[in-house]
Structures are given as C-alpha cells and as structure tokens.
Amino acid sequence: MKQSVGAKTMAMPTPVWLVGTYDADNKPNIMTIAWGGICCSTPPCVTVSLRKATHSYAAIEARKAFTVSIPSQAQVAAADFAGIVSGRDIDKFAACNWTPVKSELVDAPYVSEAPLVIECRLLHTLEIGLHTQFVGEIVDIKADESVIGDKGYPDITKVQPFVWDSCHRRYFGLGAYLGTAWEIGKTITAKES
Known part of the structure; x- marks a missing residue:
C-alpha cells in the first residue's frame, strides 16, 4: 500500500546543472539548479526554472540567453557551492577555480571545465508561481573530446553527471547500465485485451 507524503517537489532524480549568464555589469555568473530538463525535440529545447530573487x-x-554546463561527479563540491551563494556578492567562477568561456553563439558564458555544455537562446518564459520557467532553444552542444563516445556523441559514463535527491538534499552518481532503449522493452510479451 502506498502512503501519501503530500504535494512536494519530489520528482526523482533531478539533474544538477550550472546555468551561465552575464549580469548587467557584464560579469559572468553561474547558478546551480535542479529544476530543469529536456522539453522539446523539434526545435531542441531545455527548460530551467528560477526564482525571481536570483541574480541569474x-x-x-535581459540577455535572452543562457548556457547549461553539466558538471561531473568530481565537481560536486564546487557545484554545490555555486548554488549556496549569490553572484551578486561572490565571483563564483573564481571561487570554484573555473574558467568562464564566452559563447560564440549566445550572449552567455559557460564553464570551461564542465565536460558538457548546452548553449541556449531564450524562446519562451512561463510564470508558474515561485519559479519562472525559461525555455531555451538549444543552439549548440559542446563536449570535451575526452567524453565523446562511439557514435560521436557524449558518453554518460565519461561525462559522469550526478543528480540531486530533493527529499533528503543529497547528491548521487548514476548507477549501472540497465539496458538499451527500444530494445529491453521487447523482452515483454504483450497480451491482447
């Protein structure tokens, strides 16, 4: 039997992403978020949800653009730090020993040391409540050569992203390979109704 725990933000897992922006003084900033994900395939888009009170x-x-740098498990402490402090008060790039790189495609910086980067042009803004959802059209994805896999795309086992458990405020690495999509499901025998 299932037990009700109430209406809470408990989707599992949630990604740990670093949203890159330039502020009004042209200073590069990053903000760690967990409210984000892929939202459309054509055009390719991601969403990030932020509170109005944030510096980002x-x-x-203002810039109609942002980047998403996906940190590796080795960068968990720095990613956590970037979500604890405000870019109004602290240069998070300097504090985390990260290098800001100006995107050539959108008006936003990304983290050079992150193995995977998504460059986005702002497409839509949706006021939801405490958070506003920004839909970014993916203009390009950049990956370190060291994380490129067999088919020329980033390999998740090389990127080593991590996820956040919002229930207990913990970070986790990803688990073992379970199967290939659109293949493992073929092991189920469909019964006619």
Whole structure:
C-alpha cells in the first residue's frame, strides 16, 4: 500500500546543472539548479526554472540567453557551492577555480571545465508561481573530446553527471547500465485485451 507524503517537489532524480549568464555589469555568473530538463525535440529545447530573487533571473531576461554546463561527479563540491551563494556578492567562477568561456553563439558564458555544455537562446518564459520557467532553444552542444563516445556523441559514463535527491538534499552518481532503449522493452510479451 502506498502512503501519501503530500504535494512536494519530489520528482526523482533531478539533474544538477550550472546555468551561465552575464549580469548587467557584464560579469559572468553561474547558478546551480535542479529544476530543469529536456522539453522539446523539434526545435531542441531545455527548460530551467528560477526564482525571481536570483541574480541569474534578470540576466536571462535581459540577455535572452543562457548556457547549461553539466558538471561531473568530481565537481560536486564546487557545484554545490555555486548554488549556496549569490553572484551578486561572490565571483563564483573564481571561487570554484573555473574558467568562464564566452559563447560564440549566445550572449552567455559557460564553464570551461564542465565536460558538457548546452548553449541556449531564450524562446519562451512561463510564470508558474515561485519559479519562472525559461525555455531555451538549444543552439549548440559542446563536449570535451575526452567524453565523446562511439557514435560521436557524449558518453554518460565519461561525462559522469550526478543528480540531486530533493527529499533528503543529497547528491548521487548514476548507477549501472540497465539496458538499451527500444530494445529491453521487447523482452515483454504483450497480451491482447
């Protein structure tokens, strides 16, 4: 029997992403978020949801662009730090020993040391409640050569992203390979109704 735990933000897992922006003074900033994901395949898009009180919120609205740097498990402490402090007060790139790289395609910086980067042009803004959802059209994805896999795409086992458990405020690496999509499901025998 299932037990009700109430209406809470408990989707599992949630990604750990670093949203890159330039503020009004042209200073590069990053913000760690967990409210984000892929939202459309054509055009390819991601969403990130931020509170209006954040330093990055106004930057996305003003520049109509953002990046998503996907950190590796080795970068968990720095990624956590980037979500604890505000870019209004601290240069997070310097504090985390990360290098800001100006995107050539959108008006936003990304983290050079992150193995995978998504460059986005702001497509839509949706006021939801405490958070505003920004839909970014993916203009390009950049990956370190060291994380490129067999088919010329980033390999998740090389990127080593991590996820956040919002229930207990913990980070986890990804688990073992379970099967190939659109293949493992063929092991189920469908019964006619």
